[in-house]
Amino acid sequence: MTPGRPRVEGDWLLVPAPQQHRPFRLFCFPHAGGDATAYLPLAHALAPLAEVWALRMPARGGRGRHPMPATFDRLVRTVVAELGPHLEGPFGFYGQSLGALLAFETARALPLGRRPRLLVTASAQPPSAWTDGRPQHRDAEELLRLAGMGDLVSADPELREIALHAIRTDLEVRHTYRYRPAPPIESDLHTVVGDADPMLGAGQLDDWARHTSGTFGLTVVPGGHLLATVEQRGPAELLTSLITSRPARPAEPRGPVRPVGSARPVDLDHLYDLDRTDRPDQPDLRRQKEQQWSAPRSI
Template identity: 65%
Template sequence: MTTTLRVRPRAEGDWLLVPVPRLNPTYRLFCFPHAGGDATAYTRLARALAPVAEVWALRPPARGGRIGHPMPAGWDLLVDAVVEALDPHLTGRFGFYGQSFGALLGYEVARALPAERRPELVVAGSASPPAVWGGANRPRYTADELLRLAGMAELVEGEPDLKEHALRGIRTDLAVSAGYRPRPHPPIGSDLHTVVGEDDPLLTGGGLEGWAVHTRGAFGQHVVPGGHLLATVDGPGPVDLLTSLITRPRAAHQPTTE
């Protein structure tokens, strides 16, 4: 095992965890967890990406080490809180990656930043475009349904306390996302890519091309092996895709569909 993999995680304030700190990283990838998820979902991704990027994972309130911290009372307040937490660390080259709820949050955080401080790359994993999230006909799931469809139910099988903890986090995030309403705005300049698991039961209808209107940069759609949640405590997620996007010179980025 390399020295990189033996380093201890480092907390950065209440909101951020660096699972695998690196010495003088040239790229930071800020990762936003799924509904009910915590920063630990990105530990294996952080190890896999260590050669090319240092992962900084968001630690949402009302779960894990922040179980006693209240979630901001509305969507806009949540975005504002995350922007404030990230602001001191948005230096050098950096990008955003989020899954499901976290993909929407990551995109809206990028949009809320001043244009000159936005990430060069936004990767929306396992997520419908904003218009679907905020539309009158947006899908509505219970916490139990999401736990099962996202493939998390087996992780808490036979662990009633752990299951209730997971459900509490999902309910918290569902409540705050219910207040999300997309507003008309110019597309961002960040390159924007979507990625979905080929066996995702929540996005079987496609429709991810709706993300394309939200960027003036390169846009790409990608399908990878997996279900709804790609990066988890058991798997690193779309490492090859993220490595390719991080290491590809921006001038060489072209709109792609895979």
Template identity: 60%
Template sequence: MSTATPSATVRVARPRIEGDWFFVPAPQAHRPFRLFCFPHAGGDATAYTPLARAIAPAAEVWALRPPARGGRSRHPMPADFTALAADVTAAITPHLADGGGRFGFYGQSFGALLAYEVARSLPADLRPELVVVAGAPCPAEWADRESKDLDPAELLRTTGLEELVQADPDLVELALSGIRTDLAVSATFRHRPHAPIGSALYAVAGAEDPMLATTDLGGWAAYTRGPFGHRVLPGGHLLATVDQPGPVDLLTSLLAPSQGPATPARDTKEQPSW
């Protein structure tokens, strides 16, 4: 009689919370590239769970937990964008100064603007090596979105969240409340000219995004002294969602150590420029 060999047990680390501000959906036993992810307006950290699982073990996702929603519903949102960026910068700095390895930022829509502004606020020696901005115009063009005039219910439909919450009116109201809160903060953003950062910067957008002309992506080139590239991908306004991991292949290729030229790349075609 043959004896079957039991299959090896794969241990998956449980998600964990890091302080008030960060959620790690798929912790890695080793220390890979740490990818800090910034949610869209009304979004929460859990939206990055599919991305975290799909990109492991190449990277470990640390998703930002914004105030005034989910597990932080009792934490008030800062009064304006400047205060929010300052709070996030203060919260993220200890995790960058621990000498733990390489890291980068990924943000979508409102989260893209916040990711860039936090990167800019950090000391030069603590800035991420890579910033990926998705579905967002560059800071100088942000005011043209007239965020304060956007209809939250329409934004809920545009981001594809309506289908996820339409069966529960309470969930709809919670989602709309979060969007209203973030749009109010977004409306306080004021662009001020500044020196470009040295991080590699990559701008992406969904081909079916009704909120952003994909030709706007090249405007981000002026915001870095480092390598720059952009690309249009299949998808809508949000690429990473609660049921879609997003641009995993692109992110994996960008964070690979062998990627990125020593000098800035300024090709503005729809293909990667490094």
């Protein structure tokens, strides 16, 4: 069955390939500087098994004028509030790099019985290792390279500025993070790392196991720090295997869910015009640049 048109849910969520039935719902948390539209290829690769919902982070794309919460704790609380009405039926979290840390802390912040069945962390050190709150002074070229955007924006100074703003916004809030020990979550947890990741090695990831009371797994795949691109289907195949191997569980009792009237279909080509305040006869060139930069590249 062909997925529907992409739609947005409120300010924070994009559903790139909506499903008519109610499959497993996979919430995706982008890496630093990443954008929700990058999950369009994954959404189609996982359909109809799973329906992808991707976070639309502030300071990029159609949310270029939206401020980032001032601290990581506030960001987590905001994400929990935005996801809450949509956490019905089986669902999981998939986070890449900084997005993995946000996915983990979001799962911890949810009440028992409302947490994801599956948490997949990609290219991310364990939470207790994210302890240094001091900014790492990386130059612009290194930031763009680590975010997988170096070649994409190298020839366009304005596009380069937009990309760097998104990356630095994410890193600023990351530097407010402080790990706090807590009981392990009951979600099954699987972590994945590229065999050529210059920032991580598989031996650094075993500590993830102590953060779950469910099953734990570790997979090493070919690739660097950003494991997936439009051309690479490895993460989709791994996620398919993990989702289909989840044992069926009785439905958890749910509390009241507030009605959501903010869902609306959207032409992905015009996603970045949703929050425009300029006149129609005066196109916002910066928004057009943001659309170009945020085209699906990596997840």
